[in-house]
Amino acid sequence: MNTKMVCEKINISTKALRVYEEYELIIPKRSDNGYRCYSDENILRLREIMLLKEMGFSLKEIKNILDKNKADREEEKGKKVVSSLNFQMKVIENKIIELDNVKNTLKDSINSIINSKEKEEYTLYFEKINEMLEQNKVKRQQWIDRWGFDNWAKNYDSSVVSGNDELNIFQGYGDIMEKVKEVMMARSPQSILDIGCGTGSLCGELSGEIEVVGIDQSIEMLFIAKDRYPAFIGRVGNFLEEPYLTNHFDVVVSSYAFHHLKGEEKLRAIDNMCEYLKDNGRIVIADLMFLNKEKREKCRRDLINQGREDLWDIVEDEYYSDIEELKEYAELKGLKFYYDHMMNFTWMVVIER
Numbered sequence: 259m260n261t262k263m264v265c266e267k268i269n270i271s272t273k274a275l276r277v278y279e280e281y282e283l284i285i286p287k288r289s290d291n292g293y294r295c296y297s298d299e300n301i302l303r304l305r306e307i308m309l310l311k312e313m314g315f316s317l318k319e320i321k322n323i324l325d326k327n328k329a330d331r332e333e334e335k336g337k338k339v340v341s342s343l344n345f346q347m348k349v350i351e352n353k354i355i356e357l358d359n360v361k362n363t364l365k366d367s368i369n370s371i372i373n374s375k376e377k378e379e380y381t382l383y384f385e386k387i388n389e390m391l392e393q394n395k396v397k398r399q400q401w402i403d404r405w406g407f408d409n410w411a412k413n414y415d416s417s418v419v420s421g422n423d424e425l426n427i428f429q430g431y432g433d434i435m436e437k438v439k440e441v442m443m444a445r446s447p448q449s450i451l452d453i454g455c456g457t458g459s460l461c462g463e464l465s466g467e468i469e470v471v472g473i474d475q476s477i478e479m480l481f482i483a484k485d486r487y488p489a490f491i492g493r494v495g496n497f498l499e500e501p502y503l504t505n506h507f508d509v510v511v512s513s514y515a516f517h518h519l520k521g522e523e524k525l526r527a528i529d530n531m532c533e534y535l536k537d538n539g540r541i542v543i544a545d546l547m548f549l550n551k552e553k554r555e556k557c558r559r560d561l562i563n564q565g566r567e568d569l570w571d572i573v574e575d576e577y578y579s580d581i582e583e584l585k586e587y588a589e590l591k592g593l594k595f596y597y598d599h600m601m602n603f604t605w606m607v608v609i610e611r
Contacts, residue, residue: 259296268304275304281317283307283324302342309346313353323349337481344477344494356394363390425569427546428514430601435460437600438513438544441608447508451534453497453527454515458483458490461511465489471507497527507534509542516545517576524579525587532593532611541609544600547579554578573603581605 265272278284284303286294296304303324310320367383438460442450448468452461455472456479464470465487473495474480480492493502497512497519510531519527531541548554561570581597584607588595594610 259301261294261296264296264301264304268301268308270304270308277317278304278307281321283317283321299338302338306342306346310349313349341477347494356397359390359394360387363387423572424566425572426602427604430604434544434600434604434606435513438511438542438606441606442509442511442540442542445508445540447540449507449509451507451510453510453512453531454518455479455483455492456515458487458492460513462487462490465491497530498523499530501530501533504533505536507539508536509540510534511542513544514546516543517547517578520577521580521583524577524584528584528588528609531609532591535611537611539611541607543607543609544604545579545607546576546603547581547605547607548603549599549605550580550582554580578603579605579607581607 259267261272261275264270264275275284279286284300284307286296286300289295306324307320310323315323363386367386371380371383442461443464450461450464450468450470452458452470452472453474455461455474456476458465458472461470461472462483466489469491470487470489471491471493472480472483473493474483475494475496477494480494483490484492495502497515512531516524516527528541535541548557557573558570561567561573585595585597588609596608596610598606600606
């Protein structure tokens, strides 16, 4: 597709195309006579650039984002389109969060001024807004960096079972997954929802016999799961999104994903998982946990006394669950709660309606 056709197709100026080339945001191939020839992949990239510009990102920021989002393998056209749409959706979601942060800061400042009994130095409120804008920049870089998880998808399964970490976080992974399957299948379920399903290794092979739906934030993970298990139903999403179905699944399961959620988010996640469940349904969670605060503190002291504060930092980098806190919350909601220590940091929790 030549320059004129591209400009007409996506409503972009020739000048904008040249600027994007200067920043190496897009590099079209050249024909024998030197004319630019834009591919379908170039068009997808241009649509991403235009959205990011509309969201207020600078060209330098756009290049950083797009470089982070590069696929590391050839994809068929359909998958490239899905990846591009998912990427744009993530950008919008995170922009909404940034704007909400600023909006809430402004609202708090307005309410504070309205109810203030004394004259205040109003520049303090503008400083708070500037602080929030700076925090947004830091968090923006964090969510840009998180996209590397998609690039990890291809080697995810082998990296988990290799056990090459000093904390032995995934020690006994295969045996643990077999135990989870045993508990998951104990009541012969006909429908299973796997949240944080990754490449589908836990439930995918069941998809030819019963309904299996997997939810994950990584498009690449879902592609791999779908390629391996054609009957597997994949959905982009996470624990905290409003359930797309209610009272539908016999089992909701999750393995090694719950520790990405903060304390309050875990409770919201349990609420959502219950929404998915049929009456008498069962939630099964295998994840990194401590029994209680005392056990957590003992682990911290032991590692520090061994001179391995670096290993404790690895633990602190995630959000290991407190089983007793989860149990208290579940029982307050009238749910049955069971737990079992599997291996090292891994516990299995079962919650029943």
